[in-house]
Amino acid sequence: MKLTIYRYDPDKDAKPYYQDYDVPTDAHDRMLLDALVKAKALDDSLAFRRSCREGVCGSDAVNINGKNGLACITKLADLPEHVTIRPLPGLPVIRDLIVDMTQFFKQYHSIKPYVINNDPPPERERLQSPEEREHLDGLYECILCACCSTSCPSWWWNPDKFVGPAGLLQAYRFLADTRDQATSERLDNLEDPYRLFRCHTIMNCVDVCPKGLNPTKAINHIKELLVKRAV
Amino acid sequence: MTETSFTPSARRLPLGKLLLGATAGAIFALMLALLAGRAESGILAGLWSTLTGRDTHIAGEGSVIERIQRLQRLETVVFSMDKIVTGSKENALLPDFLAGDKLLLLVHGEVVAGIDFSHLQAGDVRVDRKDVHLRLPAPQIFTTRLDSAKSGERVVDVLHDLRRTMQAHCGVFRFGDDLKKGVQVVAEIAERSERTFIGDKSKVYNTARVEALELENLVETAVSTMISAEARKESRGAQSRDDYPERDDKNWMKHTLWYKEGNRLDYKPVHLRPLTVQTMEPKVRTY
Numbered sequence: 480m481k482l483t484i485y486r487y488d489p490d491k492d493a494k495p496y497y498q499d500y501d502v503p504t505d506a507h508d509r510m511l512l513d514a515l516v517k518a519k520a521l522d523d524s525l526a527f528r529r530s531c532r533e534g535v536c537g538s539d540a541v542n543i544n545g546k547n548g549l550a551c552i553t554k555l556a557d558l559p560e561h562v563t564i565r566p567l568p569g570l571p572v573i574r575d576l577i578v579d580m581t582q583f584f585k586q587y588h589s590i591k592p593y594v595i596n597n598d599p600p601p602e603r604e605r606l607q608s609p610e611e612r613e614h615l616d617g618l619y620e621c622i623l624c625a626c627c628s629t630s631c632p633s634w635w636w637n638p639d640k641f642v643g644p645a646g647l648l649q650a651y652r653f654l655a656d657t658r659d660q661a662t663s664e665r666l667d668n669l670e671d672p673y674r675l676f677r678c679h680t681i682m683n684c685v686d687v688c689p690k691g692l693n694p695t696k697a698i699n700h701i702k703e704l705l706v707k708r709a710v
Numbered sequence: 711m712t713e714t715s716f717t718p719s720a721r722r723l724p725l726g727k728l729l730l731g732a733t734a735g736a737i738f739a740l741m742l743a744l745l746a747g748r749a750e751s752g753i754l755a756g757l758w759s760t761l762t763g764r765d766t767h768i769a770g771e772g773s774v775i776e777r778i779q780r781l782q783r784l785e786t787v788v789f790s791m792d793k794i795v796t797g798s799k800e801n802a803l804l805p806d807f808l809a810g811d812k813l814l815l816l817v818h819g820e821v822v823a824g825i826d827f828s829h830l831q832a833g834d835v836r837v838d839r840k841d842v843h844l845r846l847p848a849p850q851i852f853t854t855r856l857d858s859a860k861s862g863e864r865v866v867d868v869l870h871d872l873r874r875t876m877q878a879h880c881g882v883f884r885f886g887d888d889l890k891k892g893v894q895v896v897a898e899i900a901e902r903s904e905r906t907f908i909g910d911k912s913k914v915y916n917t918a919r920v921e922a923l924e925l926e927n928l929v930e931t932a933v934s935t936m937i938s939a940e941a942r943k944e945s946r947g948a949q950s951r952d953d954y955p956e957r958d959d960k961n962w963m964k965h966t967l968w969y970k971e972g973n974r975l976d977y978k979p980v981h982l983r984p985l986t987v988q989t990m991e992p993k994v995r996t997y
Contacts, residue, residue, distance in 0.1 A: 490912040520866045523918035524910035574915040 480504050480555070482518055483563040484525065488574050495572070497563075500525075504555065511558065512539055512551040527576035534689060537624030540567055541576050547626040547687040567629040569638065583625045586642045590650040590668065595661035611657045618652035618697060620690050621645060627684035627694055633677040640673035644684035644694030647675065651697035654704060666705055675701060786824040786849070822853045862907035865922045872899050872925070872932055880936050886953040889940040896929075896936045897973075903929045934968035941975055942966065957994050 480502055487495035500518040508514055512532055519525045527550075528538040534552035541550055542565040544558070570578035596605065628634045628643035642650065650669060653659050669675040675698070684694040829847040836843040879892025903925055910918035944958035945951045964977040983989055 488912050488914060490914045519917075520864070523865070523908065523921075524912065526910075526912075526915050526917045528917075574912070577915050 480514060481561045482514060483561070484518065484576070485565040485572075486525070486575055487572055488524070488526075508555060510551050511543060511553040511555060511562065511564075514555060514562075515539075515550055515564070526574045535622060537622035540624040540626045540629075540689075541565065542567055547630045549624060549626070549689045552689055567625055569629045569631075569635040570625070578625075578629075580625060582638050583628055583643070583645070584623075586628070586638070586646040587623065587649060589674075590642060590646050590653070591661070591665070592649045592653065594653065594656060594659045595664075596658055597660060605658045607657055614655045614657075615652060617692055618648060618655060621648055621652075621692060622690060624689065626687045626689055630683040630687045632681060632683070633679060637673055637677055641677035642669070642674050644678070644698070647678070647701065648692060648694040648697045651701050654701065662704075663708070666701075666708060669701060670705055675705075784825045784827060787822070789821045789823070820853075821851060823849060823851045825849050826852075862905040863902055865906045865908065865918065865925050868899060868903050868906055869921070869925050869928070872896070872903075872928060875899060876932055876935070880932075880939055882950065884939060884949065884951045886951065889936070889951075892936045893940050896932050900929045900933050930970065933973070934970075937973070937975060938966040938968055959992060963992065 482500040482502055483497050484500060485495060486492070486498045500521060502514045502517045502521070504514055504517065508517070510532075512529060515525075515527060515529070519527075527541065529551065530536040530538045532551045534549050537549070539550040540547060543550070543553055544563055547567060550564075564576065566572050566576045566578045570580065570582065573579050594605075623645060625645060627648075628645045631644055633641050634643040647669075650665060654662055654665055659665075678695070678698045680695055680699075682695050685692075685696075688694070825846055825848075827847065834845040834847075875892060875895050879888045879895065906922055906925065908916075908918050908922055910916055939949060942949060942962060943951075944954045944956065944962045946957050946962065963980055965980060967976040967978055968974075969976065980992075982992065
């Protein structure tokens, strides 16, 4: 198959360029990551991040033929013979397919992604009923690969001010958690024309999420909570 | 050993700057004098003592040395070098073009050298008034190699063979002959792994280099696994040998220790008396 890959090494390139690779794939190669690994065997200067090779670590998020996704769980069978791979859009490129995720994680940390509970810890764990636990389904599975936020036009425009779909999904994950006591502080933190309300339900995030999650729905739940609090 | 001393040294300044500095200094001194004159009472007294700062702390020699040691290593030079190695073999009787042999090898290497501050002793630091005298530990070479050998094998090829070898010779079901051969094969791969070649010379996010380092670690793990498995003549836990299918508590209830130095094995006994829970007699697990 033919791969066209975005190349940029600030150590030697004045500007980025595209390089073509003819990768000899066989029946053992199931996912796009297999092809990428073979391309790297041809040219070890091709740099990309990968780790678990099964859609758990979120390292190999790239832009595949214009759509963000994880190379390790994108089936070669679902792709055309010619695939163009670019780094995730909207983030500074460090090298080739590797982007600087600082801005992404800054937004993620800004929503305090941990349970805040001031009660003294019980002897065993803080318990939840199965029904309460169910509220977290579709929220906790996020692997922070940044496919969603880097496909969001609102986030491209205001990456420093808009929390973005990944961060907001996590914000709702803790708002929905019965063990968390910081609901009103969390809502105060998000009640802002930029932080939450830059979401215009474009739903690119839902379209690209490799784990099948729905950040837009979570964002709407947060908006609902804000309305309920106001009336 | 080198003796270095740090003392504030006067630098040459352009005349214009010097004049400007002198004027500014004079004005500042005048203000200080005025301030000192009235420093007896009120807020100014407090300000004066803050400015002059009577409580001076001077770190003792012990603390100076501790802070330097925390720096650990000072990598002062990284040399990248090319060297052409030649060798020849001559024959006493026949002329060179018939029996002689000539060898030419281009070697590319990287050497990192510097000073290891953890070797600093208390006696190496001497403080007298304003000067700190520091006796530096002897410079040494920290690392050599890795970007070495501009010619060599690709990391991916060695990695691939290592993977195949471990799967074929030391997999889930293990056989005596395979293990014995595996020890040999994995040793050859270990040797090959020292002559790998990295095409990527970039200093930015060099994943090829990371993979070469990973190979180095994997080779060590593979060698220790293969040798230990071959030596253990029994089946136990994750080791299932076709030629020794039974668990042998009499001879093999011991931990294997592998030493990289000399590539040798040693054993240590298993703790059979836990400190906090009741002792349980070890026996074969049957399901």
